[in-house]
Amino acid sequence: MALADPVRRSIIARLSRGPATVNELAEPFEISKQAVSKHIQVLEQAELVTRTREAQRRPVHLNPARLEALTAWIDQYRLVREGQFRSLDAVLRSRAADGSD
Structure with missing residues (x-):
């Protein structure tokens, strides 16, 4: 890239x-x-x-228009990944609360 x-x-x-x-x-x-x-x-x-x-x-x-388009594309994937990490954090917290390893 x-x-x-x-x-x-x-x-x-x-x-x-x-x-x-x-x-x-x-x-x-x-x-x-x-x-x-x-x-x-x-x-x-x-x-x-x-x-x-x-x-x-x-x-x-x-070329600011192209940079903005690239930034928007990156942000789209960043938001998806952040959601996945939040879900993973929730699973890990619930396992820790249950005493599971």
Whole structure:
């Protein structure tokens, strides 16, 4: 998944403040600009970011609509899992109350 990698999550966080070039995105990392470009390509394939051309610059932009859709999808599964964990907690509490191990 595109957001499984901490570098990509950091790139998304940075782009949430506005567009940036690959050089600007690479600054905080101790990896090559080529590696950052590959991370950006993964984010592009997931449609989370886009690139434009402004004269000599090629800024990367966050695609907020796609990020919102992904967040909604994640939240849907999070809610299901939370319900399952609450059910499991209830079963474990009842077993502990019964003295069962």
